[in-house]
Amino acid sequence: MPSNKFRIRDPVHGYIIFDAKRFEFLLNVIDSFEFQRLRRIKQLGTTYFVYPGAEHSRFGHSIGAMWLIFQLANEFKNNGVEMEEDLMSKMLLAALIHDVGHGPFSHVFEKITMYDHKEMTLLYIREKLSETVPTFSGDEIEKLFHKELSPENAWIGDLLDSQIDVDRMDFLLRDSLYTGVDYGRFDMQRVFHSLAVGEVDGENHLVMLLKGLHAFEGFFIAYHHMYWQVYFHKTTRACEILLEKIFQRIKELLGEGLDVDIQSELEGLFVGKPLELEEFFLLDDCTILETIKKCRLSRDKILSDLSSKFLNRKFFKCIKKEKIGNIKNILEMHEKIQKFYEKRGISHEYYFATDEPQNISVKRPFLEEEKGEKGLLMVDINKFGKKSDLFDFIDRSDIIRSLYNVRHTAFRMYCPDGLRNELREILGEG
Amino acid sequence: MFEAYTKIALAVDACKGHVEGRKKLQKMIYIAKVLGYPLREDYTLYLYGPYSEELAGELQRMKELDLLDERKLDSSYSIKITKNGKDLLNYFQTNIEKEMGIEKLNKMRTLFKELGYFDPWQLEILATLFYFYQIGYSDFNELQRIVRKVKPKFSPKQISTMTEKVRMFIEKFAVQQ
Numbered sequence: 001m002p003s004n005k006f007r008i009r010d011p012v013h014g015y016i017i018f019d020a021k022r023f024e025f026l027l028n029v030i031d032s033f034e035f036q037r038l039r040r041i042k043q044l045g046t047t048y049f050v051y052p053g054a055e056h057s058r059f060g061h062s063i064g065a066m067w068l069i070f071q072l073a074n075e076f077k078n079n080g081v082e083m084e085e086d087l088m089s090k091m092l093l094a095a096l097i098h099d100v101g102h103g104p105f106s107h108v109f110e111k112i113t114m115y116d117h118k119e120m121t122l123l124y125i126r127e128k129l130s131e132t133v134p135t136f137s138g139d140e141i142e143k144l145f146h147k148e149l150s151p152e153n154a155w156i157g158d159l160l161d162s163q164i165d166v167d168r169m170d171f172l173l174r175d176s177l178y179t180g181v182d183y184g185r186f187d188m189q190r191v192f193h194s195l196a197v198g199e200v201d202g203e204n205h206l207v208m209l210l211k212g213l214h215a216f217e218g219f220f221i222a223y224h225h226m227y228w229q230v231y232f233h234k235t236t237r238a239c240e241i242l243l244e245k246i247f248q249r250i251k252e253l254l255g256e257g258l259d260v261d262i263q264s265e266l267e268g269l270f271v272g273k274p275l276e277l278e279e280f281f282l283l284d285d286c287t288i289l290e291t292i293k294k295c296r297l298s299r300d301k302i303l304s305d306l307s308s309k310f311l312n313r314k315f316f317k318c319i320k321k322e323k324i325g326n327i328k329n330i331l332e333m334h335e336k337i338q339k340f341y342e343k344r345g346i347s348h349e350y351y352f353a354t355d356e357p358q359n360i361s362v363k364r365p366f367l368e369e370e371k372g373e374k375g376l377l378m379v380d381i382n383k384f385g386k387k388s389d390l391f392d393f394i395d396r397s398d399i400i401r402s403l404y405n406v407r408h409t410a411f412r413m414y415c416p417d418g419l420r421n422e423l424r425e426i427l428g429e430g
Numbered sequence: 431m432f433e434a435y436t437k438i439a440l441a442v443d444a445c446k447g448h449v450e451g452r453k454k455l456q457k458m459i460y461i462a463k464v465l466g467y468p469l470r471e472d473y474t475l476y477l478y479g480p481y482s483e484e485l486a487g488e489l490q491r492m493k494e495l496d497l498l499d500e501r502k503l504d505s506s507y508s509i510k511i512t513k514n515g516k517d518l519l520n521y522f523q524t525n526i527e528k529e530m531g532i533e534k535l536n537k538m539r540t541l542f543k544e545l546g547y548f549d550p551w552q553l554e555i556l557a558t559l560f561y562f563y564q565i566g567y568s569d570f571n572e573l574q575r576i577v578r579k580v581k582p583k584f585s586p587k588q589i590s591t592m593t594e595k596v597r598m599f600i601e602k603f604a605v606q607q
Contacts, residue, residue: 111470114463118474122565146580272466272606327495327514331521334432354432358487407487 008063012174016067025133026092030063032132033281034100034124038062040284044175045105046239047230049313051179054230058099064170066096069159072166072195081197081204082152091156093136094144095166100124104285108240112247113269120280121145127277151203158206163363163376164195164219172222175230183225190215198379200390208393210380217399224361224403232357238315238414241353242306246292249303249350260298262291302350309416316353316414319424336426344419351416358409362400376400433529435492436522437469438485442498442511443519444539445546451506452489457553458545459485464560466605467538468530479554480561506550534605541603555584555592556599563596570597 006027008016018026029035038059047054070092077083101120103109110116122145126138143149147157159166169188176184194212197204208216230236251270253260265282268275295307309315341348362376376393394401415423441458442449449455460480463469471482489509492498497515501508511519527535545553558577567573574593578586 110472114466116473116564119565126566148579327497327518330432330495331517334521356487356491358484360483407490409487409491 010060010064010067012060012064012170012177013067016063018070023089023092025089025135026066026096028132029093029096029129034128034132035059035062035097037281037284038100038102040286041102041104041106042285043171044179044230045107045236046243047179047233047236049239049315050233050235051181051230053178053180054175056174056178058102061170061174062096062099064174065098065166066092068166068169069095072159072192073156075192075195076155076197079196081155087153087156090136090140090144091160093133094141094160097121097125097129097141098145098160098167103280104283104288105240105243108243108247109288112244112251115275115280118145120277123277124281154203155197155206162206164191164206164208164216168223169219172219172226175226176222179230181226181229183229184222186218186222187215191219196379198377198387198390200377205377207390208376208378210378210388210396213378213393213396216393217397220362220400220403224359224408227359227361228408232359232410234318234320234412235315237355237357237412238318239310241355241414242310242315243288245350245353246295246303246306246310249300249306250291250295253300253303258300260300260303261294263287263294266291302347306350314417316351317417317420319413319415319420319427320410333427337423340419340423340426346419351419353414355412355414356409357412358407360405360407362394362403362405364405432518432522433525434470434488435495435497436519436526438488438492439497439511439515439519440523440526440539441542442509443516444542447511449509449546451550452486452500452509454550454553455489455509456481456485457550457557458542460557461545461553461560461599462538462541464564465541465599465603467534467541480557537603537605541599544599551584552588552592552595555581555589556595559589559593559596 004020005017006020006023010016020027036059039057041058042048042054043056043058043061044051044054070088073083073088073091098121099117101122101124102117103113103115103120106117122142125142125145129138129141130136144156144160147154147161149157158164161167169191172184172186173188176182190212194209194215196207196209198207199205200207247270250260250262254267254270262270265279265287267273268279292307292310295303296311298304298307337352338348341352377390378393378396379390380388382388394404413423413427438455438459441455441462449458457480459469459471459482460473463471463473471485471488473480473482473485489498489500492515493500495514496512497518499510499512501510530538545556548556555577558581559573562573562576567576570593573596574586574589577589577593578584581589
């Protein structure tokens, strides 16, 4: 007898089980070309060069985020929050497709091509989604992303996009598991059972329960650590820099009218020709990797060399400089570096880079004149079920206060391995 | 990194060395980026208005390095380019010229100058219009409709006026990436 459930076994969440008839539309989206493409786009781009296990794809993450929002919505519903079936369906759909507009190696891709994944996702919703799920209009789903929700449903917007949204919950756990970096782990179950819907200025928003204070602390600490241990790892960034230089060189050569053998799907991109949506969805990690393999054989020495370096994991090395004191130092340093490269006949443009990763782990939300996040608000419920007034999470946590609105930065310089020691000496890095 | 700072310095310098506040600068950079100029800051769709955490960090850093000076005036901030900022601009401008070409660079400078004349509220509407234009609302009536919906604090006339500016900016300043 055919099962009326569809099941996906997920390494992070265990069995993901849905009623196949009730949620047939989700299956239709999962089976679509645009969504299946996410199997061919790694969640963490180039990170697998540093953490070999980081081969997981945006496909798994998207389904994971959908599962989390389903679980949380059901939890709230069981606790008395009203929700129509139609709204539940839209919410699941929004969570499922939230990353569909990502390009391959997104971080670099978006810098070089100016294609923003959020904009591409919205374009997909407007132009393609209703072909796959005719029962929903793109407009209805787009409204969730713009947080155009009634006051009683504002919490849905928070679950889709806030500092404690399902996207973040899933990717922290998933990235932690696949990289093997334990810092990303947090007490998901406790967080889960310490979220609620509460009234804030006449709207129903996501609030945290005081009983989950330490779990939420763990969540934000996990976020902070993952950024500095994984996402901003110096070697991951070195790989991204190299990829960027390759793209830059391709762009320059094509701009000069020279012939560069690359994957045909990318050709228009590098000469500034806007892509049709269908063309965009032909791009995946394989497109980029095949292009780099071709570029390794290029007659252009720089492109060939950079491509070889990428494929053989010969990334630029990091010379970390803690701080540039002032403009005089900047200009002096730059002068020294340029002379160094000129003397050796090496292109400074393609064989040197600086990077200044930065992150705020607990942000001050935008309030005032615009509708949006109402802050990281907490409520205490006593054993008699009586609720306290809402208060700011940071008021109860020294740990979170230490991260609140603090911008953590690093400054790094990169050069090929063979130049590292000399360059460090010249710059007084020891 | 230095190129990023140089372009920001150029934006402020183009406005006679002074921009009213970080939000205004955020919108100016965003609009220039949408029009095709090579500005690499990642923008997030934040509550119908584009915002770049990266740019915010760069502005902070430029302040620490005394490339920009920021003063609080009543309810807003004033950002001025310092002498150090001008030195940086002069030093790295050749790099930017090489990257973009002199013609494109001058066009970008003129764009910043013209954007600098708008009040912050006008740029808020303009950036929102450009955001929705960018995601496929290319019919200008539809564009106005959606922006009226998401920015109810502005009148239809204000939005309509700024929609005409979108047309003008695209015709006059849009470049191939």
